[in-house]
Amino acid sequence: MNLNTFMRFLSGALIAIALTACDAAPSAPATETAPETDAVIAQGEVEKLAETADPRTLYVLGNQYAVGDGVDKDQDIAERLWAVACDKGHAYACSNYGSRQIGYGNFDEAERTLIKAAEAGVIDAARNLSELYDNSEWSGTSPNESVKWFEVVQALESPAVSPTSE
Numbered sequence: 001m002n003l004n005t006f007m008r009f010l011s012g013a014l015i016a017i018a019l020t021a022c023d024a025a026p027s028a029p030a031t032e033t034a035p036e037t038d039a040v041i042a043q044g045e046v047e048k049l050a051e052t053a054d055p056r057t058l059y060v061l062g063n064q065y066a067v068g069d070g071v072d073k074d075q076d077i078a079e080r081l082w083a084v085a086c087d088k089g090h091a092y093a094c095s096n097y098g099s100r101q102i103g104y105g106n107f108d109e110a111e112r113t114l115i116k117a118a119e120a121g122v123i124d125a126a127r128n129l130s131e132l133y134d135n136s137e138w139s140g141t142s143p144n145e146s147v148k149w150f151e152v153v154q155a156l157e158s159p160a161v162s163p164t165s166e
Helices: 003-020 045-052 055-067 075-087 091-104 107-119 123-133 143-157
Strands: none
Touching: 045 055, 045 075, 055 075, 055 091, 075 091, 075 107, 091 107, 091 123, 107 123, 123 143
16 A cells, blocks of 8 residues: 555544544434545545444445545445445435435345335435335335335324323
């Protein structure tokens, strides 16, 4: 590994360590961003980071790469980071990754990750599941499942009903 590659990896690792020290919940909303950085994660470095970083860090870095926030925009890196964060249990990362898989026609993988996110209460994941089960291009099409997830979306979007006191 040459010095330039090492410095880029070290910069990314330091960002990951700094983000890991934060006290935020692991299922932070999708609008969360990490401090700006000029780190670049090379092909093999994603795997190294995935072994040591917590799910929230991977999710936030994935968001940064998806939009080019402080780093060069790179959808492939964003998706790999979300996939690892999802496997480590981060619901919003599962939602982001699953939504991308629909676009690629990877419907089974989309279903697997969106279910994890929707069951954790991520509304967009439940909405995407409803649409996925209604998709005529997928062999797993199921009107009953589509309706089920549509009802989950409605329940998650509705304000909680509190009992009336009489």
